Amino acid sequence: MTSTMEQASGADSVITARGLTKRFGDAVALAGVDLEVRRGELVVLVGLSGSGKSTLLRCLNGLHPPSSGEVDVLGCRVDDARPARLRRLRSRIGFVFQQFNLVGRLSCLENVLIGALGRVRGPRYGVLSYPLSMRREALDHLDRVGLADRAFQRADTLSGGQQQRVAIARTLMHRPALLLADEPVASLDPENAAVVMDLLFQVSLEEQLTVVCSLHQVDLALGWAHRLVGLREGSKVLDRSASSMTRDDVMQVYQRVDPAQVPEPRTFGTGDTDRSNGAADIGGSAGLLDGSGARSA
Ligand SMILES: Nc1ncnc2c1ncn2[C@@H]1O[C@H](COP(=O)(O)OP(=O)(O)OP(=O)(O)O)[C@@H](O)[C@H]1O
């Protein structure tokens, strides 16, 4: 029998959250958030520090069990899944963190290979302990992020931007069906932040990846996302197509906004389906990519 969640969300839906609430003791981190993300969408979460962005991302990959509400991710009901099912779900989700989380003493290539650990049996020590096909695949991913020439360099000798690019290559090695990124460029200067976001944009385009990413940089968010979702004190206060918004619209999220005034989300698929077109519109017409938001192509 088809569940209410399945009826409510289309076949194209990758994420459906209904009334997602997360409490930590008396503190309410998420207060009844509804969210729908469709295949191939690039959604950016914005909001003040403490508004619930990281908590939402963690509820989506099952790291935080919701206190109440329903969450369906990649066809898995996260809110009532058993640990084994959650582990299987997480094996299909790539996660990019602010702090890269590379193993500093290992080479870039071995760090990328770590992304394939879920596909091999038993522990691995050293690059040569992985099958040749995986080593080639890892090198291809490093090439894709422009760092093939650093394959055998220790990860902790790279710049922050380069380390994040290795982390993205590692995530691709994971072959994710969904990519979650929690402030992936917060530790980077504006130029490297734009390079890394551009890279994420390109790989998501090429891989047809659905991406949900939290960002503090409003210009980057507007230049990069299909849709912006704003959180304030755990409530959703914004859910709109990026191409229909100005910087001032987004800044409203950082002020007091009545959650009852949240507009209906715009339909994804009517004008935003082609990401390259959408991106060109956003960058071209809005003129929002001043400095940190500039995309190279
Ligand atoms: N493990 C936890 N235990 C207790 N409270 C928590 C925990 N994780 C988050 N919170 C609280 O939940 C609220 C939302 O936190 P969250 O980290 O999701 O915010 P955020 O929007 O990601 O902030 P930032 O932009 O600073 O990363 C905050 O009040 C925070 O203190």
Ligand SMILES: [Mg+2]
């Ligand atoms: Mg956070």
